[in-house]
Amino acid sequence: MDVLYEDDHLLAIDKPAGVVVHPTYKNKTGTVLDALLVAAQGWPPEARPSIVGRLDKLTSGIVVVAKSAAMHAALQRAMASSESEKDYLAVVYGRVDEQRGAIDLPLRHDPRDRRMMVASSSGGGAPRALTNAGQTSLTRFERLATVDAPDTGLSLLRVRLVTGRRHQIRVHLSARGWPIVGDPQYGEPRWSQIVDPTLAAVLQAFPRQALHAWRTAFTHPVTRERLAIEAPVPRDLEDLLAASGLARYG
Numbered sequence: 001m002d003v004l005y006e007d008d009h010l011l012a013i014d015k016p017a018g019v020v021v022h023p024t025y026k027n028k029t030g031t032v033l034d035a036l037l038v039a040a041q042g043w044p045p046e047a048r049p050s051i052v053g054r055l056d057k058l059t060s061g062i063v064v065v066a067k068s069a070a071m072h073a074a075l076q077r078a079m080a081s082s083e084s085e086k087d088y089l090a091v092v093y094g095r096v097d098e099q100r101g102a103i104d105l106p107l108r109h110d111p112r113d114r115r116m117m118v119a120s121s122s123g124g125g126a127p128r129a130l131t132n133a134g135q136t137s138l139t140r141f142e143r144l145a146t147v148d149a150p151d152t153g154l155s156l157l158r159v160r161l162v163t164g165r166r167h168q169i170r171v172h173l174s175a176r177g178w179p180i181v182g183d184p185q186y187g188e189p190r191w192s193q194i195v196d197p198t199l200a201a202v203l204q205a206f207p208r209q210a211l212h213a214w215r216t217a218f219t220h221p222v223t224r225e226r227l228a229i230e231a232p233v234p235r236d237l238e239d240l241l242a243a244s245g246l247a248r249y250g
Contacts, residue, residue: 001035005229009071009222010064014231017060017208021051032063043067052076053164058184061088061213061231074221084218088159088169089144089233091210091240092178093190095153096143103141103172107165108134116185117167119175138162139172145246152193154181156246158214169211181240183209202243212237 001019005012013032015021021032036049050072052064064079066072078084110116120134139159146155155178159169167186173179174186181187181203191203217228233241 001032004062004231005227008067009220010066010075012062012064012216012229015055015060015063015213016234017058017236020057021054021063036065040067052079055213056167056170056209056211058182058208059211059213060208060234060237062216062229063213064216064229071221075218078218078221079216081218085216086161086164086213087215088161089212089214089237090157090159090169090173091181091237091244091246092155092157092173093152093181093188094155094178095146095148096141096155096157096178097146098143100142101140103139103176105137105172105175106134107137107168107171117165117171119171135165136163137165137168137172139169141173147245152190154244154246156241170209181210182206183211199244202240206240207236210237210240 001016002014003011004014015032019030019032033049033051036051040047040049047067048069050066050069052066052072052075055061055063064075066075079086105119107117107119110118118134119137139161141160142158144156144158146153157173157178159173161168170180170183170186174183174188179187179190187209189204191200194200194203212233213231214233215228215230217226219225220227
């Protein structure tokens with residue numbers, strides 16, 4: 001995994017899709033944490049890696065890591081601030097006509113499967129509130145490109161998390177009728193609606209959700225400088241953008 005930024009207090013790495021952040025009963029080894037523990041052998045004795053936030057296994061991009069418990073707490077505060085930015089790139093089914101917008105739908109665990117999340121049809125609460133419909137959740141988006149395909153469209157979105165709920169981007173976009181290409185849980189096999197057999201085959205074969213943690217910015221808790229980090233778009237996503245005819249992002 002490539003290191004995007006590192007100093008004495010924190011680092012940011014570029015997680016490939018398919019790698020789990022923390023060990024689970026299904027993925028006990030080969031995780032981001034395993035790699036960090038090896039890297040930490042070269043750190044000062046008191047330093048220990050502590051991951052701030054999380055990315056789903058099939059999402060690529062930035063993972064921020066604190067080098068101490070105190071820095072972990074400070075980074076959590078910094079990244080929860082309204083001044084922090086967490087931007088993702090998402091390739092979705094559907095022609096998104098709005099240039100910019102927001103999705104304000106509470107999220108809660110699916111009672112049929114606690115590993116899944118569902119969106120309520122009502123929103124508008126405070127960003128950190130808990131309602132009977134679930135945790136209030138806010139996602140902002142900007143359309144970077146869109147193309148028409150027979151029977152369905154494709155769009156490239158820049159998505160900004162205001163809150164950080166489990167599976168938030170995936171559920172919110174699906175709720176708007178824009179499921180992420182390749183999403184195995186909240187997606188739809190719309191590739192079957194596309195007449196162009198080459199494009200349909202590319203979309204069907206895409207091996208993971210087309211979601212990338214692209215950019216993050218926050219105030220460094222120690223230096224107080226504005227820190228901006230970007231993870232290059234991975235090759236598989238670049239190839240998908242080229243094959244689908246979506247314009248270059250910026």
